[in-house]
Amino acid sequence: MRISIKFKWTSLISLVILAAYVVVAVIASKTVDGIATANEIQAFNLKLIIGGVVIFLIGVLISYLAVNQVLNNLKVISRTIDDLNKKPDSDSRIKLRKRDDEIYDLTININKMLDRMQAYTNQQKEFVEDVSHELRTPVAVLEGHLNMLQRWGKDDPEVLNDSINSSLQELKRMQSLIQEMLDLTRVEQIDSDYLKQTTEVKPLFTQVYNDFKMLHPDFVINFDDDIREGSLVQIYRNHLEQVLVILLDNAFKYSADRKEISLSASTNSALLEVVVQDYGLGIAKNDLKRVFNRFYRVDKARSRKRGGNGLGLSIAKRLIEIYHGSLEVESVVGSGTVFKIELPIVTIEPDDGDDKPKKDNKKKD
Known part of the structure; x- marks a missing residue:
């Protein structure tokens, strides 16, 4: 048999109040027994009984109102969830008066x-x-x-x-x-083991630069390398390479008459900063906010001709964010586009008097 939570909590609180009153009444009655006459004791006990009944009734009322207030709030929550179960795409939300409680x-x-x-x-x-x-x-x-x-x-x-x-x-x-x-x-669904791995920045950027220089001999690729030797970032090597390839591929695809790309990378004590810049078509201001959306393409017809599916930038953005970095874009139509990456540098700690950075020696896949 189902018992209402309102009844259970009202009864429990009321009984606690009554029990507390009975304890006080017994102590008071024993105290009066030693100092009062029989008539006074009888009158006092009658007052205790009447007071007990009144306090019990007041306790029941207060308990009912308090429990009812809490349950009304829970009913609002329950009704909202029921609405969402019936219509999952509903924008219904729980509306309660603002107050400082749980x-x-x-x-x-x-x-x-x-x-x-x-x-x-x-x-x-x-x-x-x-x-x-x-x-x-x-x-x-x-x-x-x-x-x-x-x-x-x-x-x-x-x-x-x-x-x-x-x-x-x-x-x-x-x-x-x-x-x-x-x-x-x-x-x-990146495995947590990847999140703990580190990558030495300079060799990776040198490799990616040389690869693209070989793949696009008709382009001028400016590489501004200001990376400190031994600089490490906490990101799986293949993931950082994947992000760079996505951004550089986009730069080459959307370069128009001016076949020139700029890649710059620098490190300081806190950050790796990367800039990939092309001098091509550019992106309109209204489109900048959506370039990282899945399947979004500024010009679908031209993107399809260039082989784009509109997923690359979404993948790059998500990868960088997973490793606690940022990926931003700036662009001017007709002048080109700039993508900027920031990733935290792994802290360099001395090891037995040696100032070399601690590397993750875990075997990489």
Whole structure:
């Protein structure tokens, strides 16, 4: 049998009040026995009984009102959660009068949790919609070419060759999209062991610079290296390299007539600061806030021609934030774009009188 919490707590508080009164009454009665006459003792006991009844009734009323106030607040919370269960995308939130108590603190935390859950739900919904949209075009292209080949195109060598080439191109784009989606999923589930690893900055930047110089011989790549020897950052080496590759790839893709890229890196006692700058198309002010959104592309048509899926910058941003760094962007349309990274430097500590930095000697995957 279900017993109301209102009844249970009202009864309990009332009984505690009554028990406290009985204890006081017994002590008072024994005290009076030694100093008063029989008539006075009888009158005093009658007053104690009447006072006990009054105090008990008052205790019941106060207990009921206090418990009812608490339960009303809990009912508001319960109704809000019921509304959200019926309509998960609702923006309903718990509304209570502001006051300095635990119930109000609880509602604030629940509302924050609901905000995060709704944001996550919206992101998942947008992600599914974006994936569906991105896959719709290559699937439609493949279907169109296959239908054409099935009807008549297979008998024409030129049409057959064009259709196969176009289909392969769309398949490669789908493969790239799927790989980037897998990368994005892995970013959200990084193993804690990676978060403890450190990377020596200078050799990595030198390697990335040399790789891109070889891949893009038609570009002028300015590398301003102001990295202190032995500087370490607490980030898995492959993740830092992945971020640099994403930013540099974007710089090369969106450079127009001026084939020039600038990469600069510097370290001080607290931070690694990295700047990747191109002198290409630039990004409009209205688009700057959204360039790190999943699947967002400033110019979808031009981005598709360049092979972009709109996931690279999302991956880079998330990776840097996981390692407690920041990634910002500045741009002027027609003049180019600048991406700035800041990552905390690992503190250098002396080891037995040696000033060399302590490195993480854990074997890296």
